[in-house]
Amino acid sequence: MKKTIVKTIAFLIPLLLILAMIDLASFTSVGDAVLSKVFMSQNYRHVGSMVASPAIKSAQTESSHTKVVLGDSMFTHVFAEFGVQNDDYLILGTNMAVTVDGQYILARLFLDSHPKATDVYLVLLPVSFAGRYDSAQSYSYLIEPFGRAQTLSYLSEDTINGMKSHYGSLFLKKNVIRFLDGSSINNKIYLYYLQKHVNKADNNDIISDEAAYYLKDLSEICKERNVNLHLLPPPVCDSADNADRINRLKEATKNTDIEDLFDKYFECISLYPEYMFMDGHHFKSEYLDIQTRSDCIDDMQNKSGELQGLIHKVE
Amino acid sequence: MVHNTSRRFRMILIISMVLIALIGIKIQPLFANIKPIQIFGISFYSLRLIAYVVDVYHGQEEVHGLEDYLCFISFFPIFTAGPIEKSEHLIKELSVYKAFDEKIAYRGFIMILYGLFFKQVIADRIGVMVDEVYGDISGYSGAVCLLIVVLYSVQIYADFAGYSYIAMGMSGMLGIDVVKNFNRPYLTVSIRDFWRRWHISLSRWLRDYIYIPLGGNKKGQIRKSINIMITFLISGLWHGIGLNFLVWGGLHGLYQVVEDTGLKLFKKKSDSLIGRVLHIILTFILVTIAWIFFRSDSVSQATEMILRIITDCNIGSLTQGTIFELGLGSIQITGLLIALIIMVVSDIMLENNIISLDKFTSCPAVIRWVVSYVMIIWVVTAAIQLYGTGETAGFIYAAF
Numbered sequence: 001m002k003k004t005i006v007k008t009i010a011f012l013i014p015l016l017l018i019l020a021m022i023d024l025a026s027f028t029s030v031g032d033a034v035l036s037k038v039f040m041s042q043n044y045r046h047v048g049s050m051v052a053s054p055a056i057k058s059a060q061t062e063s064s065h066t067k068v069v070l071g072d073s074m075f076t077h078v079f080a081e082f083g084v085q086n087d088d089y090l091i092l093g094t095n096m097a098v099t100v101d102g103q104y105i106l107a108r109l110f111l112d113s114h115p116k117a118t119d120v121y122l123v124l125l126p127v128s129f130a131g132r133y134d135s136a137q138s139y140s141y142l143i144e145p146f147g148r149a150q151t152l153s154y155l156s157e158d159t160i161n162g163m164k165s166h167y168g169s170l171f172l173k174k175n176v177i178r179f180l181d182g183s184s185i186n187n188k189i190y191l192y193y194l195q196k197h198v199n200k201a202d203n204n205d206i207i208s209d210e211a212a213y214y215l216k217d218l219s220e221i222c223k224e225r226n227v228n229l230h231l232l233p234p235p236v237c238d239s240a241d242n243a244d245r246i247n248r249l250k251e252a253t254k255n256t257d258i259e260d261l262f263d264k265y266f267e268c269i270s271l272y273p274e275y276m277f278m279d280g281h282h283f284k285s286e287y288l289d290i291q292t293r294s295d296c297i298d299d300m301q302n303k304s305g306e307l308q309g310l311i312h313k314v315e
Numbered sequence: 316m317v318h319n320t321s322r323r324f325r326m327i328l329i330i331s332m333v334l335i336a337l338i339g340i341k342i343q344p345l346f347a348n349i350k351p352i353q354i355f356g357i358s359f360y361s362l363r364l365i366a367y368v369v370d371v372y373h374g375q376e377e378v379h380g381l382e383d384y385l386c387f388i389s390f391f392p393i394f395t396a397g398p399i400e401k402s403e404h405l406i407k408e409l410s411v412y413k414a415f416d417e418k419i420a421y422r423g424f425i426m427i428l429y430g431l432f433f434k435q436v437i438a439d440r441i442g443v444m445v446d447e448v449y450g451d452i453s454g455y456s457g458a459v460c461l462l463i464v465v466l467y468s469v470q471i472y473a474d475f476a477g478y479s480y481i482a483m484g485m486s487g488m489l490g491i492d493v494v495k496n497f498n499r500p501y502l503t504v505s506i507r508d509f510w511r512r513w514h515i516s517l518s519r520w521l522r523d524y525i526y527i528p529l530g531g532n533k534k535g536q537i538r539k540s541i542n543i544m545i546t547f548l549i550s551g552l553w554h555g556i557g558l559n560f561l562v563w564g565g566l567h568g569l570y571q572v573v574e575d576t577g578l579k580l581f582k583k584k585s586d587s588l589i590g591r592v593l594h595i596i597l598t599f600i601l602v603t604i605a606w607i608f609f610r611s612d613s614v615s616q617a618t619e620m621i622l623r624i625i626t627d628c629n630i631g632s633l634t635q636g637t638i639f640e641l642g643l644g645s646i647q648i649t650g651l652l653i654a655l656i657i658m659v660v661s662d663i664m665l666e667n668n669i670i671s672l673d674k675f676t677s678c679p680a681v682i683r684w685v686v687s688y689v690m691i692i693w694v695v696t697a698a699i700q701l702y703g704t705g706e707t708a709g710f711i712y713a714a715f
Contacts, residue, residue: 004417015688019695037646040700185699192703 026183036184044191045184048095048140049148052102055092056149059109065090068110069310070103071123072096074234077282078293082311089310096281097141099131100124100211104218105146105154111225119228120218121307123300125236125281126245126269129207133159134166136199140181140191143167147177156217159210166198206248216257231265232304235296237280238271268303270296326372330365337361341556356395358553360388362520367402369524376403383410392485396478396710398496398516405493413490422676423487428690430480434710435697436654438474441466443701444641449610452619457627459637460620467610468603469655471711472501475514478710499662501602504594506570509602517553521546540575544568559608559617566605647700654693 025031026045036042046053059068068090071079076093092106107120133142143163146152152160152172163172170176171190180186215231222229236242246269253262276292278284283292301307337358343351367384370376379387379402387406448455448463455463479496486493500513510518529542544565551564604621611617639645664670675683 001415004415004420007417011684011687014684015691018688018692022692037644038696038700040644040647188703189699195703 023183023185026185032184039185039188041184041188043184044188046181047144047187047191048097048137048142049145049181051095052098052141052145053149055094055106056109056145056151058090058092059106060113060149062113063090064088065110065114066116067119067121068092068107068114068117069121069123069307070094070106071121071234072098072125072128074125074282075123077288078234078296079311082290082293082297086310089307091310095141096125096128096131097135097137099133099135099138099142100129100208100214101133101155101159102142102146104214105151107218108154108221109151111221111227117225117227119230120222121230121232122215123232123234125234126242126249127281129211129249130205132200132205132208132210133163134199136195137191138199139167139171139194140187143172144177144181147172147174148181150174156213167194206245206252212253212256212258215261219258219261229261230304230306231261232300232306233265233269234300235272235283236269237274237277239274239277239280241280242271264304268300270299270303272296322372326368329368333361333364338556341552345556359397359399360394362399362517362524362553363388363402366399366520366524370402376401379406390486390491392482392489393493396475396482397514398479398482398494399520400493400516405491408491408493416490418676419490420488422672423484423489425672425675425687426480426484426487428484428687428694430477430482430484431694432654432690433473433477433480433658435477435694435701437651437658438470438477438711439701440643440647440651440654440697441470441473443643444638445470445610447641449612449616449620452616452623455623455637456629456632457624458630458632459641460623461628462633462638464603464607464610464620464624468501468599468606471606471609472497473658474711499666501599502595502662502666503598504591505598506567506574506601509598510567510571517550521550525549536576540572543571543575547571554609558614559611562614562617563605563608566601566608570601570605650693650697 022035026035026039032045036045055070064087067088069075069079069092071093073093073095076095079091079093090110092110094102094106103122103124107122110120111117131138143152152163155163160172171180180190219229221227236246246266249262250266253259274280276283276287297307297311301310340352340354340357343349367376367387371378383406384402386409387400387402390400390405390409393400445463445467448459452460476497483493483495494516496515498512498515500509503509503512526542526546529545530538531542532539545568547564547568548561549564550567551560551562554560554563607620608614608617611620638648643651661670675686
């Protein structure tokens with residue numbers, strides 16, 4: 001029996017070394033180019049970091065900007081491809097899965113590195129208020145990029161404890177996040193595990209507790225620093241689902257500390273015909289032309305009276 | 316006399332209870348307003364239970380204690396999808412103490428690896444393409460549909476044989492032999508031969524507990540044909556309560572009846588290699604046609620598939636890149652082709668006794684280890700490939 005155990009260990013050591021070498025190779029660009037095709041994991045390496053990390057870096061970098069515009073994927077769709085040559089506004093579009101928690105961190109990073117900041121704009125779809133750290137894809141879009149940048153500490157102790165109890169404290173550690181995020185194979189295995197067994201597939205919240213908390217907290221921080229906080233909607237699909245969601249959002253925010261913030265948000269909602277949208281939230285590719293998006297931005301500016309001179313249109 | 320009547324009554328009572336439970340579980344999908352209850356492996360241990368009761372009644376099996384009996388019914392490697400072991404053999408295996416034997420354990424390990432190779436590398440990858448086309452038959456040309464029905468024949472073989480190898484391997488590692496369930500069934504020269512080598516334990520069960528009690532072949536040709544048909548129709552219904560399963564069973568019954576009634580094409584066994592190959596191909600085609608009904612959700616879907624193949628079979632469309640739009644990339648398809656070649660070649664070599672598990676386990680350790688490493692890495696790679704795509708599937712037969 002002892003001989004068998006020794007043989008088994010001798011058999012397993014080279015096997016584990018080979019598997020470890022394959023895994024290590026997936027951390028390199030060349031290795032990943034080959035291995036991600038073999039393992040069908042092309043879309044998993046730095047999946048959320050690619051979206052959020054540049055925003056984190058920009059928010060942290062000192063500059064002459066005095067206003068920051070943060071937003072979800074619909075905001076990014078509308079504002080993408082416009083040449084931003086504006087020394088005042090810093091545009092940081094990310095994704096709904098970043099959640100309000102992530103937008104809060106970005107705002108805090110901007111405020112800390114821009115002492116002369118005057119305005120923070122949050123441009124979010126009604127559905128974006130529902131996201132939490134335990135929603136589908138939030139690990140890759142919130143925990144991984146913000147954890148790698150060691151910026152999760154901006155969040156409250158309750159949120160951090162909630163994340164620890166949901167994911168396990170090991171999976172909030174920088175090196176573990178790097179081990180997952182840096183390899184498409186590792187990330188694929190872990191993210192699918194989360195999707196299948198851990199994270200919520202559907203969220204029935206209208207506004208998550210975290211979103212309400214961080215909007216209120218950001219509002220107070222901005223007041224303390226004499227910074228104006230604006231909550232604005234990007235173009236919203238004119239669907240029954242959205243109509244219902246907006247009504248429920250009105251109810252949920254009524255008589256709360258963030259009611260004032262939302263009053264202007266609801267006034268500024270511009271509804272666009274359903275046929276223009278591919279999934280009820282994002283424009284179909286044929287409506288992502290410069291003219292349509294430019295009109296959307298004009299509409300946002302006219303309704304809110306904000307964001308004037310934000311973009312220089314591309315001819 | 317009274318004693319016999321009482322024993323007979325008890326046997327019928329137990330069998331009836333088992334059948335009521337089995338049929339009750341099977342017919343749930345027919346009622347839309349019922350949330351179906353899933354009972355793992357019920358089809359398989361129901362058959363084991365019936366076999367045990369009948370054998371005890373006929374005095375072919377002794378009455379075992381509850382402990383032995385429960386060990387036999389719940390033996391975990393074969394619990395979900397067989398093989399359908401007879402109590403006599405398995406209880407004997409379970410009750411004999413066997414010391415750990417490294418060679419036997421290694422054989423078991425290799426069988427598990429071979430089974431995983433069948434399941435993960437071959438069956439699950441083919442399953443991606445099969446599911447894609449069966450989900451939208453009208454969206455694909457007849458040639459693609461033809462390719463898919465052929466691939467499904469391979470998928471179900473690799474899936475079920477894979478399960479059986481794993482079950483045998485796990486049992487083997489514990490020093491317990493379970494009956495062989497597959498013996499390279501697609502290398503058979505007739506349908507009768509196919510059923511001797513496909514799902515062997517079910518075929519034996521149907522023979523022993525349906526076909527022979529019905530009279531077998533002892534009451535003339537017509538009665539024999541009827542018995543064959545009844546046996547295969549029951550086999551179809553055992554797989555699922557649906558007209559498609561009934562047609563699948565009926566087709567196999569019909570094939571055998573035709574074979575039996577002397578159609579030379581089937582009956583005459585050619586000794587030449589070409590003749591043998593032609594018989595193998597013909598048998599494979601007949602089995603594949605029946606699998607269309609087995610895989611389809613309904614007879615109308617199967618009919619749609621067949622009509623698509625007949626009316627729109629432009630083989631040229633296969634070269635237009637459609638194959639690469641069925642859920643697998645070029646690397647995965649290349650890997651699948653290599654795996655299929657390995658499966659076919661190893662099956663042919665095993666069939667002709669050129670290689671065997673015993674010969675492999677006697678090879679130098681370096682060769683065995685390298686082969687094992689390649690297999691393990693291939694299986695792990697295949698598992699990760701499909702992980703997260705929503706295409707990883709359980710064993711097909713575990714659903715019955």
